[in-house]
Amino acid sequence: MFRKNAGEVLMDILIDWGVDHIYGMPGDSINSLMEPLRKVQDQIKFIQVRHEENGALAAASYAKLTGKLGVCTAIAGPGAIHLLNGLYDAKLDKVPVLAIAGQVESDLIGTDYFQEVNLDRLFDDVAVYNQRIMSAEQLPVVLNQAIRAAYTKKGVAVLTIPDDIPKFEVEREVRKTSSFFVQSTILPEDTDLEKAKQILEEAKKPVILAGKGTKGAREELLAFAERIKAPIILTLPAKGVIPDEHPYCLGGLGLIGTKPSYEAMQDADTLIMVGTSFPFTGFLPDHARTIHIDYDASQIGKRYPVDVGLAGDTAHTLTSLTELLKEEKNPTFLEKCQDNMKKWQKKMEGEExxxxxxxxxxxxxxxxxxxxxxxxxxxxxxxxxxxxxxxxxxxxxxxxxxxxxxxxxxxxxxxxxxxxxxxxxxxxxxxxxxxxxxxxxxxxxxxxxxxxxxxxxxxxxxxxxxxxxxxxxxxxxxxxxxxxxxxxxxxxxxxxxxxxxxxxxxxxxxxxxxxxxxxxxxxxxxxxxxxxxxxxxxxxxxxxxxxxxxxxxxxxxxxxxxxxxx
CATH class of the missing domain: 3.40.50.970 (Thiamin diphosphate (ThDP)-binding fold, Pyr/PP domains)
Structure with missing residues (x-):
């Protein structure tokens, strides 16, 4: 009876997850993976990079653009070390990436062998899931778990694979697991929505700070802004969430931002932070009442004090909040911000x-x-x-x-x-x-x-x-x-x-x-x-x-x- 080796099983599982390309550079400690990868080039294309850092940065960028898993690979020692910069980029920008790192053969680990580095320790800080493969039978379940963790925790999963493991046949019945993950919609508590409603009904100068968590929620964000007559300021990762020339947009904030956004923040009596954990708090208002919306409750109030936190999916939370509110009839503050933005744009046109x-x-x-x-x-x-x-x-x-x-x-x-x-x-x-x-x-x-x-x-x-x-x-x-x-x-x-x-x-x-x-x-x-x-x-x-x-x-x-x- 024909049995596949662990390297071939690895490729099958990646295909099941929809992976269609891998960035990397071949070498001695991953050559046992390169042969099964060569055999599936019609389904998973190998993109040979000239530096592993670029491979990891490309994998992170692919994940940022598509929301799908970016995958990169490297040999033990120097190749794995080169991956770190791109993997940290993926970690900090919270996107799913899988790194497959080679390692010296199993019986050589711990002998200070050529190119041996303690990869378990090396990747420990950057990864949401970090495991060394110990046997051919272990690989399928661990690979599924790694990819599921990367998706659900929005981060980096690392598998370190000793060079002998991919060549072994998967002889015993392996644990059966599934090559998919389940997503759910998180909704805020009704009591928190009511608290937010009360603050917004009392607001005279509300300002929205929208982060990358608003991607995919353009219409909901604009509907909310129009309901409360609030200008929208975008963090850098959120650039493009709404068009820059939209009448509600004041551009970015901070050293790379616009003067109208700075002035709006200084005047604001109410700040609504949506899908962002903005780090440069010196540009935020000193005394504004603050509502913070984020799907990750641990981010709410992380860097800036808030009055109400709404832990929930951005689109659903904005829609729920909008439906609770009556339309603001006084656009005076918004119109002042828009006039400032027109002056700023004219100044920028002069520079351009x-x-x-x-x-x-x-x-x-x-x-x-x-x-x-x-x-x-x-x-x-x-x-x-x-x-x-x-x-x-x-x-x-x-x-x-x-x-x-x-x-x-x-x-x-x-x-x-x-x-x-x-x-x-x-x-x-x-x-x-x-x-x-x-x-x-x-x-x-x-x-x-x-x-x-x-x-x-x-x-x-x-x-x-x-x-x-x-x-x-x-x-x-x-x-x-x-x-x-x-x-x-x-x-x-x-x-x-x-x-x-x-x-x-x-x-x-x-x-x-x-x-x-x-x-x-x-x-x-x-x-x-x-x-x-x-x-x-x-x-x-x-x-x-x-x-x-x-x-x-x-x-x-x-x-x-x-x-x-x-």
Missing amino acids: NDEAVPIKPQRVVKALQKAADDDAILSVDVGNVTVWMARHFHMTNQQFIISSWLATLGCGLPGAIAGKIAYPNKQVFAVCGDGGFAMTMTDFVTAVKYNLPIVVIVLNNHKIGMIKFEQEVMGNAEFGTDLHNPNFARYADICGGIGYRVEKLEELHPAFEKAVQQQKPCIIDVIVDANEAPLPANISFGQASGYAKHMIKELLERGKTDLPPL
Whole structure:
């Protein structure tokens, strides 16, 4: 009687769960998995990355975009260690990812063998489920449990598999388990809804802060906002939940946010936090009554004091609350916020139309806006580029992903690779700074190899720009932020893609127009103004005085004595 080995059973179970691709790099301690994976390439495609970190970041991005399980694999020792950054990104942004790590053979564990690392301990902090496979018969039930945990707990599951285990036949009757998980709708208590209703009926200046927990609840969120006449402020991960130009939208909050959102928060007497555990509490009101809605009750009141907590599914909770309330007839506060937003948008338009050279980064975002389809995928890297995209790209129905909680440089390119695999018929852009792109640029050849026609936009200012600004705000002279970059457009050509170098304003729009028509991966390398600071929407006295100190230091170190008046 023919029996499958554990590696073949593993592939069968992954197929049952709907897994159709795995990011990774082959090697000695997972070669016993690569052969069964090779045999199912018509069902599970192996995407060979050039660095395991990129594989894990791509798996996390795939999960963010689709809600489905992202899967990555690596060898024992160095390969497994490389996975950690991408896995922490998945952990902190709460998306389901499965990591399959190789290990030395079972009888060598504990002998300090070549490439042996204590992977159980290594992955313990990052994982919601972390197990080493001890036998072929154990693997099926543990794999099902790992994937179920990743989905239900919205996190990382790790299986460490010694290299000999996948080769063993599954000889005994294994435990029968199911390759699916059950979802339920959580609803708040009626008494809590009544308390929230009372607060909202007394509110004169309500403001909604919507997080990524509102994704998929656009209509319910807008209906609630219209009922209470409250402006909506979006956290960065929630960008795109409602269109940026919707009359109720005040944009983002914090250092990368808008001035109208800051002002609305300062004036608010009632704050409704929906699907967010916003960390930058200094931007929240000092004395507002607060309602916090979240499906995870442990997040309610975690960082900011609340008066009423509603533990429940976002869409259902917003609908229940809306139905309890009478429509607010006085839109005075909302209209004031809308007037402020119109003034802000006019100011932003002025920055986007600036014709200076070197090109302003805001101008590049405007060119992207013109080139991007309504359903495009935008994978945005970390740094100054985050500010420019948050403020200047007006989302309609596009999808926006970023490393929001870990904020790891280099997430843009692997996110775009995952985006094109998930949505092959959509435009996919990676929007990167030169520092972030250079960290993971090796996998541009992966996009070429698998014929993934993404467009990578590199805002090239030869600086670690955000760190330069942070140093200056502290009153320090800039140090250690200069970058020596290659010509990224030529790099694209060398890799087998197509590169466009943009140094003049008249080259900008033609580069975008050509890139989106290509059937190969492209890089648009735009030389941008290194001195364009990502100034906060509301500048504190400390930031202004720190910047002034920096200017004095710079002038003194250059030997200038004709200091400008402060």
